[in-house]
């Protein structure tokens with residue numbers, strides 16, 4: 645290469661600086677490095693040709709050429725640092741999480757209203773010192789009917805009302821057989837509730853083939869109807885509000901004597917009379933009574949020594965009254981618009 649001059653070098657230097665500055669990516673910059681400082685670059689070739697220059701020009705061109713090379717290397721290095729910074733910043737910006745944005749709500753399930761209500765009932769009686777027990781849903785005719793003093797021809801025993809598995813096995817029609825099972829196995833004193841599923845051959849706006857009951861049983865010395873009334877009054881106030889009152893109406897159940905139906909003063913009108921309570925001011929919430937001595941006879945408890953009371957309530961009915969649900973079937977249709985309200 646002939647005629648290498650300072651102006652040639654100067655031109656390379658100025659072009660290089662400009663190009664390094666305008667490079668937009670590290671890849672572009674690498675291309676420029678190869679072009680200006682690589683083994684086949686113009687500058688490299690020029691420097692390599694110095695020995696061919698006239699003797700007196702060599703020191704001057706050599707010094708200046710090396711200066712240009714160093715300067716270009718430094719400019720390249722600083723351009724590389726700038727680009728690296730910029731690419732890092734761009735990456736961070738892209739992956740940025742704005743922690744001040746509101747979070748996405750995570751849908752959370754909750755207990756079904758029937759289960760919630762069952763637990764509310766349970767909590768009240770557990771608070772009064774009652775035990776919670778369970779019995780089988782597939783029962784014997786003996787526990788569901790016979791030991792509960794149902795006469796042979798009692799209507800509940802008919803195919804019309806009861807799901808029979810065979811002659812002597814059936815789906816329990818109430819939770820009362822748990823009374824019998826516990827009394828068979830445990831001596832008094834007994835203070836217990838028995839929540840669970842029950843089955844009857846019924847299906848309309850106010851009946852479903854499966855529903856839930858909570859049974860209550862107390863057997864001890866000197867238990868009276870006043871104890872039953874006081875207990876249920878406490879329950880009604882805790883469940884439906886302190887202003888609530890209860891009343892007992894005479895009724896009939898085969899396994900209690902006397903038997904009562906228990907009403908609570910209407911929570912919609914505070915007992916004044918409205919559509920919900922059909923103008924009566926009262927709503928029926930459960931059946932109850934004093935344990936019939938005949939039942940004690942079946943389980944071997946001495947009715948001279950012990951007395952007791954029992955009650956049974958429908959969980960669906962309690963939930964409907966407490967939460968203003970007007971159609972029983974809503975509980976079993978799994979419509980989330982209904983379920984999510986509770």
Ligand code: PHE
Nearest residue numbers: 818820931932933954955956
């Ligand atoms: N087992 C009765 C029913 O299902 C309710 C009840 C329970 C009544 C305990 C009295 C005592 O209707």
